[in-house]
Amino acid sequence: MEYALQFIGTHSAMVLLREAFFGATRFDELVRRAGVTEQIAAKRLRQLVDAGLLEKRPYQQPGQRMRYEYALTQRGRDLFPVLISLIEFGRVLQGDSSATELVHEGCGAPIVPQVRCSLGHDVSLADAAVRITKR
Secondary structure: OHHHHHHHOOHHHHHHHHHHHOOOOEHHHHHHHHOOOHHHHHHHHHHHHHOOOEEEEEEOOOOOOOEEEEEEOHHHHOOHHHHHHHHHHHHHHHOOOOOOOOEOOOOOOEOOOOOEOOOOOEOOHHHOOOOOOOO
């Protein structure tokens, strides 16, 4: 957990990732939507790229200089359950059920965070155990 928090353990990193999950790709858009300064965004985006969570892709609009947009990598997309859990936990802390809701586009039902074992069983905290594995 400590190792992962080195990359995503700041407010700015998480809100930039959230906005990337919600479709923002360009620097100016990420800065505006995440509500961080350009300096902080540049630093965090560089760290997220270095960690393999985002990748930079060049683009150029006619008559403009070459710029870069940011896209989630597979490693970045693997954070989706973490993001969903944090969003839901924030909603619970606020006690506000009227806030923005994430839904399954296919059926319209709310997305809920769940913990399951690799065989698909729901797992509660009481059912979880730590096993030390050799590497």
